[in-house]
Amino acid sequence: MTVxxxxxxxxxxxxxxxxxxxxxxxxxxxxxISMKKxxxxxxxxxxxxxxxxxxxxxxxTPMVATKFFTAYLMEWSLSIDNIFVFILIFTYFRVKExxxxxxxxxxxxxxIVFRIIFIAVGIELIDRFHWIxxxxxxxxxxxxxxxxVKKDEAEFxxxxxxxxxxxxxxxxxxxxxxxxxxxxxxxxxxxxxxLAVVVLMxxxxxIAFALDSIxxxxxxxxxxxxxxxxxxxxxxxxxxxxxxxxGLRSLFFLLKGAVDKFDYLQQGIAIVLIFIGVxxxxxxxxxxxxxxxxxxxxxTCLAGAVLYSMKVNRQKASPLK
Numbered sequence: 001m002t003v004x005x006x007x008x009x010x011x012x013x014x015x016x017x018x019x020x021x022x023x024x025x026x027x028x029x030x031x032x033i034s035m036k037k038x039x040x041x042x043x044x045x046x047x048x049x050x051x052x053x054x055x056x057x058x059x060x061t062p063m064v065a066t067k068f069f070t071a072y073l074m075e076w077s078l079s080i081d082n083i084f085v086f087i088l089i090f091t092y093f094r095v096k097e098x099x100x101x102x103x104x105x106x107x108x109x110x111x112i113v114f115r116i117i118f119i120a121v122g123i124e125l126i127d128r129f130h131w132i133x134x135x136x137x138x139x140x141x142x143x144x145x146x147x148x149v150k151k152d153e154a155e156f157x158x159x160x161x162x163x164x165x166x167x168x169x170x171x172x173x174x175x176x177x178x179x180x181x182x183x184x185x186x187x188x189x190x191x192x193x194x195l196a197v198v199v200l201m202x203x204x205x206x207i208a209f210a211l212d213s214i215x216x217x218x219x220x221x222x223x224x225x226x227x228x229x230x231x232x233x234x235x236x237x238x239x240x241x242x243x244x245x246x247g248l249r250s251l252f253f254l255l256k257g258a259v260d261k262f263d264y265l266q267q268g269i270a271i272v273l274i275f276i277g278v279x280x281x282x283x284x285x286x287x288x289x290x291x292x293x294x295x296x297x298x299x300t301c302l303a304g305a306v307l308y309s310m311k312v313n314r315q316k317a318s319p320l321k
Contacts, residue, residue, distance in 0.1 A: 033253045070295040085205050089198060103195050111202065123237070140274070141278070221233045275294075
């Protein structure tokens with residue numbers, strides 16, 4: 001077997017084993033997920049990703065492993081922004097604790113399927129028309145600026161989104177308490193419950209976020225805008241996306257009670273998006289930023305945003321002197 005075949009086989013086995021473990025042991029139906037359990041699950045997914053990174057370091061090259069870790073860290077940080085929107089969706093539809101874990105898992109699995117399709121299409125388009133990356137660069141500048149100046153994630157109203165209106169227009173939706181069910185059969189007619197609506201909205205929200213994350217990761221792993229994708233690039237793009245998505249559910253329950261503790265995290269993510277947008281655009285002039293520099297910028301921005309958020313929260317909590 002070639003090195004590529006061994007790597008993909010290892011990734012597939014790890015992914016399948018992790019999904020079986022998650023579906024069978026860590027996401028039992030009608031079971032609530034405590035903060036402690038969410039912490040251990042988060043450690044599990046992060047540890048699995050780090051282990052795969054170490055595997056790439058020895059099986060492939062240190063550069064491939066570095067690209068994976070950078071892309072994974074970027075995807076993981078963007079996933080945190082996803083989670084704040086997910087929390088609003090679950091709050092809006094009043095999803096019970098016992099139903100939240102399974103609904104999140106189904107929504108994330110759907111998101112993975114869509115991500116795989118989008119990545120395949122995106123890679124083909126960029127290989128054929130490399131100038132598309134420059135358009136994505138401008139898009140990331142706009143998105144980063146919009147995210148930086150946005151005052152509150154609460155501006156997002158699930159009941160006013162287009163996907164929610166489309167679901168209600170084309171499908172029968174019942175307001176009956178779902179009790180863990182996604183569909184109801186009433187007098188021979190099938191109805192979507194609120195849980196089914198939540199799952200579809202989670203997948204739709206992730207598709208919207210993929211418009212940022214996929215070009216961002218592509219920019220991080222490619223040597224330059226005009227280079228063709230290598231098999232290592234494609235492996236890194238797919239694996240970093242999938243590992244980050246699979247850790248979303250446990251991260252959701254871990255951060256659910258700490259939404260207000262990271263007020264400036266979105267500004268940190270915004271600066272990273274702006275940096276990646278600039279990185280894409282300056283490649284038009286033959287200027288390429290090394291992956292280690294990109295990794296340093298991402299870590300600095302995210303760590304700085306978290307630490308500054310914690311500092312501001314401590315100052316608010318301290319009594320006035």
